[in-house]
Amino acid sequence: MKNTVAKQTLTGMMLLVVALFSLLPIANIYEGGWPENYETETVSRLFSVDLLEGRINFLLFSIGVSGDYDRVIVGKDGWLFLGDQYGDGLSKGRGLTSVSEDDISRWINSMSSRQKWLTSKGIPMVFAIAPNKHSIYDEFLPEWASLQHPNSTDRLINSASQLGFRIIDMRPGLIREKQNYDHLYNKTDTHWTMLGAYFGYRMVMRELAGLTGQLRYVRIAEFAADPSRGKSCCLANMLKLQDHLAEDYDSRYRVNFEGIRGSICLAARGQTGTDPGACENVNNRRIDIPKGTIAEIVNELALNDLAVLIIKDSFGLAHGRLFNNAFSHSWHLHYTTIKNERAFKQLVEKLQPDAVIYQIVERDLYKKQFYQFAGK
Structure with missing residues (x-):
């Protein structure tokens, strides 16, 4: 029974990842438009996570949280500071x-x-x-x-x-x-x-x-x-x-x-x-x-x-x-x-x-x- 539940959970997670990944091109076209050089940039542009990452980081930034504390610290009033990745x-x-x-x-x-x-x-x-x-x-x-x-x-x-x-x-x-x-x-x-x-x-x-x-x-x-x-x-x-x-x-x-x-x-x-x-x-x-x-x-x-x-x-x-x-x-x-x-x-x-x-x-x-x- 436990193995069945675990398999169902894993299958559900995999389907969710596939669904989210399939939505990336739609989100990227909606946010940034169709690639100018579609012959060479289509795959990398449509399946880029940059826009998604930026939107998530912006939501975190708006509540004073950094999406990458090692590199950037979010301060007060929208100030940003260098994290400890650079010389501590x-x-x-x-x-x-x-x-x-x-x-x-x-x-x-x-x-x-x-x-x-x-x-x-x-x-x-x-x-x-x-x-x-x-x-x-x-x-x-x-x-x-x-x-x-x-x-x-x-x-x-x-x-x-x-x-x-x-x-x-x-x-x-x-x-x-x-x-x-x-x-x-x-x-x-x-x-x-x-x-x-x-x-x-x-x-x-x-x-x-x-x-x-x-x-x-x-x-x-x-x-x-x-x-x-x-x-x-x-x-x-x-x-x-x-x-x-x-x-x-x-x-x-x-x-x-x-x-x-x-x-x-x-x-x-x-x-x-x-x-x-x-x-x-x-x-x-x-x-x-x-x-x-x-x-x-x-x-x-x-x-x-x-x-x-x-x-x-x-x-x-x-x-x-x-x-x-x-x-x-x-x-x-x-x-x-x-x-x-x-x-x-x-x-x-x-x-x-x-x-x-x-x-x-x-x-x-x-x-x-x-x-x-x-x-x-």
Whole structure:
């Protein structure tokens, strides 16, 4: 009897799955229309679960629940935050994922040794942390995800300070600026907006000025960041919510600042700093830096006659145009481009920069490929 009931239950479930699967094409045509290229896209388009997944996630989103907690956290007022799949950033901020004192010591020893070597060459180094979004807008986190202090970032900064290694902690400055300026980060993006990036740039420039002498930089009045509305971004896309949110769901800034146009040229070097090709003229706009390459930028009309090596991650893209305008000569590279300490020293010896800027997002602070490089 039990076997009969089990077989009937299994059969019923299988029939239900088949019925639901057979309804997918109807639902997809109703929601998204017939595929434009029906010869190559018909099967994949008609039997795609993306629209169904997006609708389910939207229903969950509307009650403050995420359909994929590992990647995206749904906060208050429609804010989205990065989940722990990316560097355990949220758990570290909440104090749930502990970073050992040994890890902190290794981090400080590695970075301070690098700084001392640069100092021996007469090259000042600035190190800055670009904050996680939840570190600045923690009031929009769900109640269960409130931050705790001191967390792993606090402990690193405090320990480094005691040992004489200076870190620009951008969190207090950005928290202060958000009292006067809206939307330093987008609701549905992991990154800061152009305005948030501007304040990060200003902190770095002020710190560098204290090491190299007086520097000129773009003032907030010159930046002309006009607020606007636009479509949702990356975190919403991870949950397939973009088609279910309003076209003007998120806030952003249109930036009129372009720096000194027509004076910049760009060349690409290999990861070891091999000689670049021809330097081609470009407008002073954001320049993407592919991993494994070094972008060399020359600006004859820059605000400062200074050659700077800038080691960064994706948070360094938004204010790239500002740094391009600040320095007569700069090299931009993703931190994974440098494979080991020896390669770093060889690169510095080859390029001979006047200063080095390190900037990394808070969630990646403890990646060994960052502070101890990727290999031997």
